[in-house]
Amino acid sequence: xxxxxxxxxxxxxxxxxxxxxxxxxxxxxxxxxxxxxxxxxxxxxxxxxxxxxxxxxxxxxxxxxxxxxxxxxxxxxxxxxxxxxxxxxxxxxxxxxxxxxxxxxxxxxxxxxxxxxxxxxxxxxxxxxxxxxxxxxxxxxxxxxxxxxxxxxxxxxxxxxxxxxxxxxxxxxxxxxxxxxxxxxxxxxxxxxxxxxxxxxxxxxxxxxxxxxxxxxxxxxxxxxxxxxxxxxxxxxxxxxxxxxxxxxxxxxxxxxxxxxxxxxxxxxxxxxxxxxxxxxxxxxxxxxxxxxxxxxxxxxxxxxxxxxxxxxxxxxxxxxxxxxxxxxxxxxxxxxxxxxxxxxxxxxxxxxxxxxxxxxxxxxxxxxxxxxxxxxxxxxxxxxxxxxxxxxxxxxxxxxxxxxxxxxxxxxxxxxxxxxxxxxxxxxxxxxxxxxxxxxxxxxxxxxxxxxxxxxxxxxxxxxxxxxxxxxxxxxxxxxxxxxxxxxxxxxxxxxxxxxxxxxxxxxxxxxxxxxxxxxxxxxxxxxxxxxxxxxxxxxxxxxxxxxxxxxxxxxxxxxxxxxxxxxxxxxxxxxxxxxxxxxxxxxxxxxxxxxxxxxxxxxxxxxxxxxxxxxxxxxxxxxxxxxxxxxxxxxxxxxxxxxxxxxxxxxxxxxxxxxxxxxxxxxxxxxxxxxxxxxxxxxxxxxxxxxxxxxxxxxxxxxxxxxxxxxxxxxxxxxxxxxxxxxxxxxxxxxxxxxxxxxxxxxxxxxxxxxxxxxxxxxxxxxxxxxxxxxxxxxxxxxxxxxxxxxxxxxxxxxxxxxxxxxxxxxx
Numbered sequence: 001x002x003x004x005x006x007x008x009x010x011x012x013x014x015x016x017x018x019x020x021x022x023x024x025x026x027x028x029x030x031x032x033x034x035x036x037x038x039x040x041x042x043x044x045x046x047x048x049x050x051x052x053x054x055x056x057x058x059x060x061x062x063x064x065x066x067x068x069x070x071x072x073x074x075x076x077x078x079x080x081x082x083x084x085x086x087x088x089x090x091x092x093x094x095x096x097x098x099x100x101x102x103x104x105x106x107x108x109x110x111x112x113x114x115x116x117x118x119x120x121x122x123x124x125x126x127x128x129x130x131x132x133x134x135x136x137x138x139x140x141x142x143x144x145x146x147x148x149x150x151x152x153x154x155x156x157x158x159x160x161x162x163x164x165x166x167x168x169x170x171x172x173x174x175x176x177x178x179x180x181x182x183x184x185x186x187x188x189x190x191x192x193x194x195x196x197x198x199x200x201x202x203x204x205x206x207x208x209x210x211x212x213x214x215x216x217x218x219x220x221x222x223x224x225x226x227x228x229x230x231x232x233x234x235x236x237x238x239x240x241x242x243x244x245x246x247x248x249x250x251x252x253x254x255x256x257x258x259x260x261x262x263x264x265x266x267x268x269x270x271x272x273x274x275x276x277x278x279x280x281x282x283x284x285x286x287x288x289x290x291x292x293x294x295x296x297x298x299x300x301x302x303x304x305x306x307x308x309x310x311x312x313x314x315x316x317x318x319x320x321x322x323x324x325x326x327x328x329x330x331x332x333x334x335x336x337x338x339x340x341x342x343x344x345x346x347x348x349x350x351x352x353x354x355x356x357x358x359x360x361x362x363x364x365x366x367x368x369x370x371x372x373x374x375x376x377x378x379x380x381x382x383x384x385x386x387x388x389x390x391x392x393x394x395x396x397x398x399x400x401x402x403x404x405x406x407x408x409x410x411x412x413x414x415x416x417x418x419x420x421x422x423x424x425x426x427x428x429x430x431x432x433x434x435x436x437x438x439x440x441x442x443x444x445x446x447x448x449x450x451x452x453x454x455x456x457x458x459x460x461x462x463x464x465x466x467x468x469x470x471x472x473x474x475x476x477x478x479x480x481x482x483x484x485x486x487x488x489x490x491x492x493x494x495x496x497x498x499x500x501x502x503x504x505x506x507x508x509x510x511x512x513x514x515x516x517x518x519x520x521x522x523x524x525x526x527x528x529x530x531x532x533x534x535x536x537x538x539x540x541x542x543x544x545x546x547x548x549x550x551x552x553x554x555x556x557x558x559x560x561x562x563x564x565x566x567x568x569x570x571x572x573x574x575x576x577x578x579x580x581x582x583x584x585x586x587x588x589x590x591x592x593x594x595x596x597x598x599x600x601x602x603x604x605x606x607x608x609x610x611x612x613x614x615x616x617x618x619x620x621x622x623x624x625x626x627x628x629x630x631x632x633x634x635x636x637x638x639x640x641x642x643x644x645x646x647x648x649x650x651x652x653x654x655x656x657x658x659x660x661x662x663x664x665x666x667x668x669x670x671x672x673x674x675x676x677x678x679x680x681x682x683x684x685x686x687x688x689x690x691x692x693x694x695x696x697x698x699x700x701x702x703x704x705x706x707x708x709x710x711x712x713x714x715x716x717x718x719x720x721x722x723x724x725x726x727x728x729x730x731x732x733x734x735x736x737x738x739x740x741x742x743x744x745x746x747x748x749x750x751x752x753x754x755x756x757x758x759x760x761x762x763x764x765x766x767x768x769x770x771x772x773x774x775x776x777x778x779x780x781x782x783x784x785x786x787x788x789x790x791x792x793x794x795x796x797x798x799x800x801x802x803x804x805x806x807x808x809x810x811x812x813x814x
Contacts, residue, residue: 002051008060009043015058016041024386030057035177045258147313150265154293155256161292162249162268167420168443168451178387180250181380181416183243184221185236185367189355191527193219217528221370225251228260228349231365233340235358236351238369239523239536240448241417244351247369248317251349255315264315264347265308267293272323275332282339286316312345322353322520323452333360340364354520371414377403380416384423399426408539408572412440415537417448434579434788437543441468444522462509468547470514471524473498475535475544476573483569484541486533491515491525539572546576554583561587562594566772571779579786585794588783592798595776598769600806605770608760609805629803777802 004012016026023041027034036050055062165174195217224247227234238244248268255266267289274285287305290296296304308314318336321329333350337360340348350361358366372380378400385396403410409432413419418440425432425439446464462470474494482490492511499509518525526536535541549557561577564570578584599605616625762770781802784795 002048003045004040004043004051006043008055009041011060012041012054012058015060019058026054026057030054033177039257143311143313144263147263147265147308150295150308151256151258154265154290154295157293158256158266158268159253162253165246166451167424168447169421169424174387176246176249177253179380179383179420180246181372181376181383183224183247183416184370184373184376185224185227186219186221186370187367188219189237189366189368190217190219190529191355191368193529195529195532217532218370221373224367224369225260227365227367228347232347233361233364234349235355235361235364235366236349236369237353237355237358237366238351239353239415239526240444240521241415241523242369242371243416244353244369245319246416248319248349248351252315252317261315261347263313265313266315266317268317269319271318271320271332275324275328280331280335282336286314309343309346312343314343314346316346316348318348318350321351321357329357330360333357337361337363353523372416372419373414374410377410377413377419380419381423384420385427388424389427395426398430399423402426402430402432408542411537411539412437418443434576434786437540437576438547441540441543444524449521462514467518467522468544470495470498470502471518471535472544472548473502475541476548479541479545479569479573484534484538485528488531491533542572543576545573546580549573549577550581554586557581558583558587558590562590565591565594565776565779568775571782574779575782575786578783578790579788581787582789584783584787584790588780588787588790588794588798591776591780591783592801595773595780596806598773598776602766602769604760604762605766605773606805608762608770609803613804626799626802 016022021029023037024034027037030037030053032050032053036046037054039046040050040054052062054060163176165176165179167174224236227236228251236244236247251260252266252268254260255262255264267286269285269289271285274288279285283302283305287296287302290305291300321333324332336348336350340346340361340363348364350357350364355366355368358364381399382396385392385399389395403413409422413422421440421443422432425436442464445467474491477494477497478484478486478490481494486494492515495511495515499511499514515525519527524536524540525533527533535544549560552560557577561570561574565574578587581587599609612629613625616629780798784790784798787795
């Protein structure tokens with residue numbers, strides 16, 4: 001085993017850059033796994049064959065090889081004889097990590113002859129009748145080197161077991177290491193924290209809590225790998241599709257490759273395939289898996305396994321307790337607890353959806369897997385599209401744009417399973433139809449269990465449609481009564497009311513058992529904190545409420561929606577309802593009429609809308625007239641005219657001082673790549689500054705909904721543009737090529753607005769009405785853009801008359 005020194009790594013990276021290789025290209029050229037190339041380039045241990053292949057391909061001399069025994073020392077975690085007496089670990093703090101058992105690699109025996117002899121003995125005896133006895137003797141002689149050799153022996157089998165993913169609706173298996181994205185965990189279980197919502201969300205009424213407020217309930221997060229480094233016994237909790245199994249598989253492969261805990265022998269233990277009705281002994285389950293790895297055979301005695309356990313050299317990953325019959329789970333968890341007590345020096349990770357097992361696994365430290373953050377979503381998506389459609393390099397960029405402009409979809413993407421499903425759908429269709437959310441529900445309620453080949457539900461259980469009917473009831477009721485969060489006993493009360501009034505339930509329903517099913521089997525309900533519950537995704541909460549309305553009597557649903565178009569928390573439901581309703585034309589027409597009535601009786605507001613319309617007619621621009629009307633309404637509501645004046649003076653002054661200073665120091669001020677007069681520099685800066693301000697402040701909401709190009713430009717500017725203060729040359733080129741034209745157009749519109757604008761002097765009441773009118777029109781546009789069954793004629797009629805005063809058009813015939 002070899003590791004490339006720094007000079008070899010430097011040469012390798014230079015050569016790869018020179019030849020235009022990627023690690024994937026190099027691996028393909030050499031017909032080896034890309035992980036081996038990554039290991040080499042990251043300075044990690046690889047086998048001699050891989051080392052030689054890479055060096056020869058890159059034209060690097062092989063005279064500088066270093067044997068593993070000559071490698072520099074590293075800090076590696078290893079067990080100590082005192083592990084059995086370790087105190088219970090405490091939570092992460094900023095203080096030193098007192099619970100680690102860390103030693104230097106120098107404590108490893110580095111006698112090359114001894115290492116080679118033991119390794120040869122282990123391999124030679126593998127085919128002997130008494131091979132396990134001989135290996136056990138070697139364990140007593142030199143535990144470190146023998147475990148190292150055992151890891152080599154099981155490496156291929158363990159990687160074969162773990163380095164694979166079967167993805168729903170994908171016909172070919174995918175390698176886990178190609179897609180793995182590092183997970184995070186909460187430092188405390190969310191369900192165990194006590195929160196006072198009145199204190200957490202001061203001055204925010206409960207009915208206004210939405211997905212953005214609920215995110216604030218989460219505890220701090222840390223990388224998941226840290227839990228394994230700092231705690232010997234870990235209970236890993238996570239809902240359906242949160243990535244528990246994937247994480248355990250990845251950690252097992254990392255251990256067998258020597259990346260983490262290199263003195264342990266990892267074993268991945270899928271309980272469903274190991275546990276049988278005839279045995280309840282974890283030792284037997286472990287021996288089965290070791291036998292599958294080829295380390296033992298069925299006739300071998302238990303001496304080798306016993307010695308490994310006694311010495312504390314096993315890293316055991318217990319996975320899949322939720323796949324076992326519910327009646328057996330408690331007993332199995334108790335047996336694992338007894339097993340960990342009998343062999344306390346070993347490290348173990350146990351995964352489960354339900355944190356209740358922490359009361360049985362008393363020595364285990366519990367952590368909950370956190371949802372993906374934006375950076376993790378981006379990393380996974382980039383890997384996915386590279387693996388599945390490398391021939392379409394723009395696919396990933398389009399996907400990132402979709403998530404950036406679709407917040408409900410971005411929320412769904414925080415679950416690794418649902419993100420994978422979304423990426424796979426996007427592979428074949430970049431336009432997601434409204435029934436996509438129904439597919440997500442089907443996946444959580446039915447399809448995932450079907451992939452596990454679980455038996456179908458019995459006649460005494462609820463069908464999938466009945467479960468969805470119940471969920472849709474509590475979703476719509478909660479929005480009226482509590483918002484997105486149930487406190488205290490509100491959830492139980494809503495469920496009981498639903499069960500009592502439902503006519504579709506033919507069997508008696510145990511309310512508490514039903515709640516547990518939605519929590520732990522389908523992962524649709526979560527406990528955000530003690531006594532606080534919500535649906536796992538507010539997007540699905542909106543969809544379930546919309547499903548209820550879309551399947552109700554049309555007149556009743558229409559009246560229900562029209563009464564709520566001014567309530568912001570209902571906007572997501574209204575958009576989703578119209579997106580799937582076949583009565584969209586009539587509902588949209590009624591919405592348009594009701595929204596226009598808001599300002600119809602105020603002459604001052606009608607005069608303002610008349611002036612806005614006149615300006616949209618006079619301005620020469622490529623934007624649609626309705627977009628200009630929307631932009632003016634956006635800007636006047638935010639009082640951006642006075643803001644623009646103040647910012648212009650401030651920028652002009654700062655840019656002048658900056659340029660004068662650069663000249664005094666002999667530096668070339670190259671923000672425009674040429675020496676230009678200060679007025680042009682200020683003008684350019686104003687274009688940039690105004691564009692940046694609108695990119696980072698939600699001012700042009702209505703205009704952006706109407707004009708996707710404007711929305712995309714601001715989104716791109718917000719996320720992608722180079723820092724003008726760190727690298728002026730790069731920024732200047734980018735700005736000239738990408739940003740100058742549309743930012744000029746945007747600023748010209750704002751400047752024209754400022755020149756012709758009047759001081760309207762709206763009263764507070766009028767401003768409130770105007771804001772309501774603005775938000776309701778934004779909702780209407782979103783409904784138009786998402787309606788699956790709206791006719792082109794109705795859509796054009798509504799859009800062309802948006803934001804017009806009543807005298808400027810004939811009212812639509814309703």
